[in-house]
Amino acid sequence: MADKQTTQAEIYHFLCEYYNYILSFKLVLKDEPNDLETLNLLKDAEVILDFWTKTDPSNIVNACGYIKSSNSYGKILGITQYDSENKKIESVDVEIFQEIDDENRVANIKFSDIKLRKTIDETLLKKTNKLECLFEEDGMWYLCEIIDVNKDLVKINYIDYNTVEEVRRDRLRIVTKTSENNMDESEEKIMTHNGYIIPKSVIVRPGDSAEVKEQKRNKLSKIKYEQKKMKRNEEIQSRVQSWKEHKKNIKKNTNNNKKYSLDEIKLSFIMI
Structure with a gap:
């Protein structure tokens, strides 16, 4: 000991x-x-x-x-x-x-x-009290009801999803009118902190079965792949356009009797 x-x-x-x-x-x-x-x-x-x-x-x-x-x-x-x-x-x-x-x-x-996060006030941890709980799968706050309280964990039920979970006290907070990081149901899509635009329908929610979770993850992977591909194509197009403009400038300056060495041209291309 x-x-x-x-x-x-x-x-x-x-x-x-x-x-x-x-x-x-x-x-x-x-x-x-x-x-x-x-x-x-x-x-x-x-x-x-x-x-x-x-x-x-x-x-x-x-x-x-x-x-x-x-x-x-x-x-x-x-x-x-x-x-x-x-x-x-x-x-x-x-x-x-x-x-x-x-x-x-x-x-x-x-x-x-x-x-x-601070531990929620002990006086709020009473059976049937309604709080908000931070869901580990997506980092969102959801309305919940206290079922039971023990020394280390609080047993809660996610009200909208009828799903029970035992959580630490620092994952609970009082109910707010506009929960930060909670999605508005009127929004069709959200932007992640990494810049992906995703539909709210692929976000895993409390109560989702293992099969539904897997389906959402597969859809999400495809969405992210397509957006990465699109971003890469945009970068390539941007570089091509920059190179075209660069060649025009070289031609223009050549016509104005300014001479470029091969090393200067190569260096200019690398810097694009």
Whole structure:
């Protein structure tokens, strides 16, 4: 068991150390999945990490936060860099609540870029009370009703979708008239923080079956592929047009008796 004198800084240090051990072991197992020694080391490290996670009074692991640079929400998976000298968390791995970026859900982010959400007032956690809950699949806020409350989690039901989930207190907030990051049903399409224009119909919602989720993900992949292709074509057309204009300028200046060397022409093309 942890000594009563264990400081918060020491706990963060251990959380960082063992989380990085686990990342290293998992990397080895990608190439050698049957390496028994590494499998045993991984299990040991996971047990120790779980102990320090439960020991941490700040509950930093799995804490929900707002990521300022990407205007999105996510939860902390682990500390990747800790400055022991200054007792400061430098960076963390975060699972981003964005279905639209499913292939890049886990990102390493500077801790200073994250604003941790405050735990909702305990007096609001009463059965049948209505709140808003942050849904992990898409990072949106949905109306919910409290079913039960225990020490660590709150059992809620998404009212519009009749779906039950147990969540941490930092994923709940009081009901707002206009929920930020919640989509207006009158909107047919939205723009993601990466610049994709997507129809609201492909966003995964609470209560979607596994089959529906898969269908939406497939549709979303096709939409993103087409938009990437279109953007690339536009870039190519822009370069072609720039080159045409560049050739006109060369011809014009040549007619005005200005001579260009081959190296100058090549350099000009590279810079377009």
